[in-house]
Amino acid sequence: MAVSGDYHEGMSFKHRTIIDTIPAYKQGKPAPKSDDKRTYKVSSNENPFEPLPSVVKAIKKRALPHLNRYPDMRGWPVVERLSREIGVKPENIVLGCGSTEVITQLVQLVAGPGDEVVYPWRSFEAYPIIVAGAGATSVQVPNLSNGRHDIDGMIAAINERTRLVIVNNPNNPTATSVSDTDARRLMNAVPSDVLVLFDEAYFQFNTYADTNVAMDLFRDYPNVVVAHTFSKAYGLAGLRIGYGIAPEDVIEGMRKVALPFGVTDVAQEAALASLDAYDELSDRVKSIISERNRVVTALVRQGWAFPDPYANFFWLPLGERTDEAAAEFEQAGLSVRAFSGDGIRISIGEASANDAVIEVCAKLKKAGF
Ligand SMILES: Cc1ncc(COP(=O)(O)O)c(C=O)c1O
Structure with a gap:
């Protein structure tokens, strides 16, 4: 696996050797x-x-008084609200502790030992960690010299072992965007039973005229998963809440591997108040x-x-x-x-x-x- 960074070696206890290949975040x-x-x-x-005063107020009023209770595991009020705003069914949405957990749920669902996850590199540093954590193999496709995804390279990297392809639009760290034509070219080349994740953590900042929002692709292809977050545009990085949008059976699978009770009530109330303050x-x-x-x-x-x-x-x-x-x-x-x-x-x-x-x-x- 072509990853770079620090390696944990020489653990004194029996463990999964793949962990030794994980670069430290x-x-x-x-x-x-x-x-x-x-x-x-x-x-x-x-x-x-x-944070917006209205968000702080909502947390104080609606979440702090019952911190002794577990949160609603499915985050239903947030899920329903998002479903209305995005125009999909609640069954198409899953919450996670930030989109990092949403991506983790998806990788856990589709990829294990012997399976491959194709993604651009350099990109979000959590990808190699999440993939190795699932026991799967990263296939990193170097970006073009202008920092953009090498879509042809990504298409060429897809084979029968591929379980997931990740597109990061805009890409962290190069800040480049993927064009609508490239995104559709990729989608047309990926078998319809292999999922493609569009990680759009920064889409609200994307002013590139030729890009698409992945929700358009979601409506046109059966194998698109979209990851969004409240961390960036909504400024809630410290609260850890994000969401995935996917076909119903994919969401069902993601919910099975989600961290139980991972998304706190504080985060859910803050997300609702943030949607009010759009x-x-x-x-x-x-x-x-x-x-x-x-x-x-x-x-x-x-x-x-x-x-x-x-x-x-x-x-x-x-x-x-x-x-x-x-x-x-x-x-x-x-x-x-x-x-x-x-x-x-x-x-x-x-x-x-x-x-x-x-x-x-x-x-x-x-x-x-
Ligand atoms: C490309 C990308 N995706 C996902 C995330 C995850 O953000 P969060 O887990 O806070 O939603 C980040 C955070 O930096 C990111 O850069």
């Missing part, structure tokens, strides 16, 4: 510590806005997109070349000089997500954080990056 670092300047965490693609939240999304455009314009003016970003982050392909540049950001009070030897992913934060990013980029450019 590297969480985005917290903001650097400094006594004399404001510092920022732009390493985890979080929403920089504080207009306010989408204003926030618009302001993050406009900050992203501001950063992109400034960096292009400085002479940087990088993929047009369609998420709440962007990607600087710095190759060998990645660590050197990351140290400069850290020095300036910014924790960014560096993938050694490859590039740096930087989240769009509050305006002052973005100003600081632009400043460091100018300095790097002057230093010959």
